[in-house]
Amino acid sequence: MRVLIADDHDLLRDTLVMFLQSQGGMETASVGTFGEACARIEADAPYDLVLLDYNMPGMNGLNGLRTAIAMGGGQRVALISGEATRQIAEDALEAGAAGFVPKSLPAKSLINAVKFMAMGEQYAPIEFMTAVDDVTSNPLAEKLTARELQVLKGLTEGKSNKEIARDLDVLEPTVKLHVKTLYRKIGAANRTQAAMIAREAGLY
Incomplete structure (x- = not known):
């Protein structure tokens, strides 16, 4: 099984x-x-699956997906993303993607998803595709995704990235990405500041 x-x-x-x-x-x-x-x-032997990050340089969102699908005789291409919405996932599947994989997916589930798609099936996690957005009146919470809020809660509890990753059953690099993103969204420079902003906003 060959994966790019x-x-x-x-x-x-x-x-x-x-x-x-x-x-x-x-x-x-x-x-x-x-x-x-x-x-x-173009240069390599055919891949069973090509996994593209939705936000990487040159990707141009779904246009990049469609371009990749059309190359090399129409190989199977899936999207992976840490920030894409359910609508983007649905549009990707409609455009012919082999699947959509959130970066928040646990490692074992991610491996199974890759195998599933490489064997010719279409994949998207049911819990992601059917999730109902939480209704909240907190202005700070509205800026963040559900996973980012979980990571922020871990920061306010003084936990390390490794501890947060273990609690959420995700990879540590995934937590680092969420931390970086939520810093930008709430205007924090470090973990202490992020925790203070969250407490002042009445989140935790």
């Missing part, structure tokens, strides 16, 4: 490669931009 992973976050990409290769019988290649992914699709 295209994601601009080095740590997350390398972790995905490590997890997939540890399964045995799985050959992986990885790149950091959409342009590099296209070059590999």
Whole structure:
């Protein structure tokens, strides 16, 4: 089984490669931009699955997905994202994607999803596709996704990224990405400041 992973976050990409290769019988290649992914699709032997990060350089969202699907005789292409909405996931599936994989997915589930898609099936986590957005009147909470709120709660409790990852059953690099994103969204420079902002807003 041959899989190409295209994601601009080095740590997350390398972790995905490590997890997939540890399964045995799985050959992986990885790149950091959409342009590099296209070059590999054209030059390499056919892949069973191409996994594209929705927000990486050159991707241009669903246009990149459609371009990749049309290349190399129409190989199977799936999206992976830490921030994409359910609507984007639905549009991707409608455009012919092999699936949609949130970066918040537990490692075991992610590996199973990749195998599932590479074997010809279409995948999207039911809990993500059917989730009902929480109705909240807190202005700060409205800026963050449900997973970012969980990570922020861990920060207010003084937990490390490793501890938060264990609590949420996700990879540590995934937590680091969420921390970086929520810093930007709430205007925090570090963990202490993020915790203070959350407490002042009455979140935790």
